[in-house]
Amino acid sequence: MDQPRTDPDQELVKRTQAGDAAAFDELVIKYTPRLYGLVYNMTSNHEDTNDLLQDIFAKAYKAIRGFQGKSSFYTWIHSIAVNMTLNFLKKRGRRFQLSLDDVDASIQNDREFMEATATSSPVREADLSELQRRLNEAMMKLSEDHRAVVTMFHIQGMPHAEISKILRVSEGTVRSRLFYANRQLQNYLDEFRKNPVS
Amino acid sequence: MDEFDDREIARLLRLKRYEQPPPGYFENFLHEFHRRQRDELLRQPIWRMCLERAHAFMLGLDVRSLTSYPAAVAAVLVCAAVISLKIYQQPETARVALQSPPAISTPVSAGEEWNLASPPVAPPILRMQPVRSFHESAQTHRAAPPRYVLDSVPVSYEPTFRF
Numbered sequence: 001m002d003q004p005r006t007d008p009d010q011e012l013v014k015r016t017q018a019g020d021a022a023a024f025d026e027l028v029i030k031y032t033p034r035l036y037g038l039v040y041n042m043t044s045n046h047e048d049t050n051d052l053l054q055d056i057f058a059k060a061y062k063a064i065r066g067f068q069g070k071s072s073f074y075t076w077i078h079s080i081a082v083n084m085t086l087n088f089l090k091k092r093g094r095r096f097q098l099s100l101d102d103v104d105a106s107i108q109n110d111r112e113f114m115e116a117t118a119t120s121s122p123v124r125e126a127d128l129s130e131l132q133r134r135l136n137e138a139m140m141k142l143s144e145d146h147r148a149v150v151t152m153f154h155i156q157g158m159p160h161a162e163i164s165k166i167l168r169v170s171e172g173t174v175r176s177r178l179f180y181a182n183r184q185l186q187n188y189l190d191e192f193r194k195n196p197v198s
Numbered sequence: 199m200d201e202f203d204d205r206e207i208a209r210l211l212r213l214k215r216y217e218q219p220p221p222g223y224f225e226n227f228l229h230e231f232h233r234r235q236r237d238e239l240l241r242q243p244i245w246r247m248c249l250e251r252a253h254a255f256m257l258g259l260d261v262r263s264l265t266s267y268p269a270a271v272a273a274v275l276v277c278a279a280v281i282s283l284k285i286y287q288q289p290e291t292a293r294v295a296l297q298s299p300p301a302i303s304t305p306v307s308a309g310e311e312w313n314l315a316s317p318p319v320a321p322p323i324l325r326m327q328p329v330r331s332f333h334e335s336a337q338t339h340r341a342a343p344p345r346y347v348l349d350s351v352p353v354s355y356e357p358t359f360r361f
Contacts, residue, residue, distance in 0.1 A: 025228055028227070028228055033224055036219060037215060049219075053227070135211070155214050186207060
């Protein structure tokens with residue numbers, strides 16, 4: 001199942017290693033949106049995400065000469081991003097301000113979102129918005145490690161095997177963390193459903 | 199549906215993919231990245247820049263082939279130290295200086311008396327006999343700075359004539 005594949009970024013990586021800064025710029029452009037989603041859903045803060053992303057790419061640029069291609073660049077840069085974000089969260093502790101309450105305007109054009117809200121009354125729409133807010137709160141109640149797994153699996157759509165490589169844990173650990181995180185999220189959202197006004 | 203199941207949770211979480219940064223963020227991100235890189239370079243002390251460049255240079259080389267270099271350098275240094283110690287301890291070749299004129303001895307037969315009427319003396323034979331051999335000297339004075347003894351002996355120390 002896990003067949004060796006050629007890294008699509010191999011050429012850009014080699015050029016960067018040879019000193020071509022423009023090649024690294026291409027990698028930055030390619031991976032910024034994806035890494036933004038990963039870091040943002042773990043930190044829940046735009047400013048922190050921006051600073052962390054800058055640091056992540058700076059670190060990757062310094063370390064890329066030592067990158068030997070044992071994993072794909074995708075896995076490598078995601079490992080850097082997850083580890084730096086986890087370290088940041090451990091340092092930050094609980095002193096954060098939730099800034100992911102508002103669903104961005106671009107979500108309004110999403111088919112899935114439109115389906116979810118098309119048949120809804122204004123009351124139900126308000127419920128959905130509240131549900132999103134509650135979901136974000138529930139996410140922040142998870143431990144950093146569980147949040148990382150939920151973010152990568154549910155939000156980024158990564159397979160278990162890829163997550164296990166990035167986090168350097170077994171696939172079994174990934175699955176158990178995911179199971180535990182889902183239970184926690186369900187419990188929290190069930191409370192909201194039973195007591196919608198809080 | 200009273201309870202959230204895994205599918206519903208997953209569906210709700212997928213919506214979070216659409217949470218995006220402010221418009222223009224990704225366009226400006228690269229410029230911001232370049233600006234921060236320049237700022238960081240300017241803040242760094244020169245020694246650190248040199249160190250980083252040296253580190254980058256070393257990484258660019260095949261590090262595995264370089265792992266034997268420290269051992270080789272250490273071996274060369276040890277050899278050099280041993281050789282220099284040996285050279286220091288080895289005594290220099292003795293240069294013997296003659297401080298007194300060589301003793302001139304004449305072969306004299308036991309029974310003959312010397313007088314003015316005697317025939318002329320045979321040409322003198324130069325004899326230079328060290329009192330102690332070089333090896334004896336070296337053994338005695340190994341630790342001390344090199345000392346030398348005269349290979350020649352004053353005439354008065356020569357064996358006396360027997361008449």
